[in-house]
Amino acid sequence: MKPANNIIVIFGASGDLTRRKLIPALYHLYKNNQLPDKFAVLGVSRSELDDASFRDAMRQNLIDKENAGGTTLDDFCTRLYYQSLNTADRDDYGKLVPRLDALHAEYQTGGNTLYYLSTPPSLYGIIPACLAAHGLNSENHGWKRLIVEKPFGYDAQTARELDATIHHDFLEHQIYRIDHYLGKETVQNLLVLRFSNGLFEPLWNRNYIDYVEITAAETIGVENRGGYYDGSGAVRDMFQNHLLQILAMVAMEPPALIDADSMRDEAAKVLHSLHPLDAEYLKNNLVLAQYGKGEINGRAVPGYRQEKGVAPDSSTETYMALRLQIDNWRWSGVPFYIRTGKYLPLRFTEVVIHFKTTPHPVFNQRAPENKLILRIQPDEGIAMRFGLKKPGAGFESEEVAMDFRYADLANNNVLTAYERLLLDAMKGDA
CATH class of the missing domain: 3.40.50.720 (NAD(P)-binding Rossmann-like Domain)
Structure with a gap:
């Protein structure tokens, strides 16, 4: 409509x-x-x-x-x-x-x-x-x-x-x-993947998941946003909004209804359950860094402090990595690794669910890791990686992937994040 x-x-x-x-x-x-x-x-x-x-x-x-x-x-x-x-x-x-x-x-x-x-x-x-x-x-x-x-x-x-x-x-x-990140197709599909498939929900807990990675990597610097970025940094620019929202969607309990209030309630419960980020905890679980001048693909790039609008003695972080813990029944003991930064080798945003390996290597080798990968950008899609037998004699296994890409759909009319959010706002869908 x-x-x-x-x-x-x-x-x-x-x-x-x-x-x-x-x-x-x-x-x-x-x-x-x-x-x-x-x-x-x-x-x-x-x-x-x-x-x-x-x-x-x-x-x-x-x-x-x-x-x-x-x-x-x-x-x-x-x-x-x-x-x-x-x-x-x-x-x-x-x-x-x-x-x-x-x-x-x-x-x-x-x-x-x-x-x-x-x-x-x-x-x-x-x-x-x-x-x-x-x-x-x-x-x-x-x-x-x-x-x-x-x-x-x-x-x-x-x-x-x-x-x-x-x-x-x-x-x-x-x-x-x-939050335009939440309008991306794969982020929205995360809810459907979790709550409409009996395959995943029984495994979506500390008994079967080893750890979770949420990464937003950029290959560019601050460009013409130096003045704004120097007052925010990676933590405020990416972590406290986009990445925490994605974490909440990964970790939340099933909502009673898929409506704004029910979703917010369950997301808030996850955030309330995060282990307190006090100074002692951060000392052992947080890495902050700032890019310096260098060369990318033969092109000289300035260091962060040489960017327009940035203070020459700025200590603003352009990279952060944080290990989070969720202190509740479902996720106790499962680390969530959050990373984001600028001028990194690859541009991608993804969530990787790492499942626990088998308790005993039956085939005399370490079992391939089972991973569920949700690619948010640029190549939106979902992949499942698991082990299968290599062709030939013996029982040597190798990691293979089942991969779904939105770009492969014949009727690929996937809305971009801003298209979805603008359309939802016009329809009154919060």
Whole structure:
């Protein structure tokens, strides 16, 4: 079922996320006939653009990066609009009221509006308050939904304060705190794999699982995000959101229902069960590092401290490895190894479940390791590795794989993470 007609308002529309992810995601949804019959996108930022220049910029990006073209691209771009606005100035939001009124009337949306904050986190509390000051949070005419993505606060205290600030202007059912990693097909499939197959759930515990690895490796540095990254680091940028969320999905108990509240409840139980990360524990179970200057594929690359926007004496970590323990009945004694970093040899994100080996080597050799591998990116899929007899005389075993790749599906209409999250938000699926 398609979502209801609506206007999508993107704050930070001249930024990198809008260009690389949000507009391409909306274009693909439109191309695949998954958006409502009547919708429009209103880009908002400080940059002095108009509708025509915004459309031209987005069109060229879609041609260059997505190989888009034809009447589909033309029709999509006619739905793109732009409003220059000082997002930190409450009075300036008065410009949005007549602009949105006109778009709602033209596209017959009934007032339905999706706000996406593709902005620096410092504006997460300001924009909702400015919208509310002009009545743009009111659901008297259509729904109003607000999407915010990480980083959501700097620490627990600031996250709570930001949550309270947003709640002053938007109700809980209007707020969508998203993690785009959870929109990836393999992450979503993890729940189906676990809870719809009688094969795996009896084995999904400390009796059969030896250890679990969750890895997010990048082959790039901080690029043009040095200023932001130097205030966060690998722990805040990747671990405390994406990787902890994946860990919770791997380790959670079966929810009573597959809905937002039930899922959050079970994920929270896992996080509450994590062994306390006090100084003594971290001293023996945490590794932090920072990349230095060097050469990659014959190309000289700067060290982290030489990156633009990074302090020359910065101690911000660009790599972290942490061994976690979950102190509950299911997982006691099973280590979870979490790793993430930049400028690593390979780019991939995956979860590997390592099952225990057989207690006795019947064939006079170490039994092959049984592994369940969930590839989150770039080659999304699931593989199971186990031992079989090598052809020929004797009983020598070798490790083989049963491998499923989404790319091999004949009808491969897999949604990207941002496509799924935008579509779910339009449908009101939290």
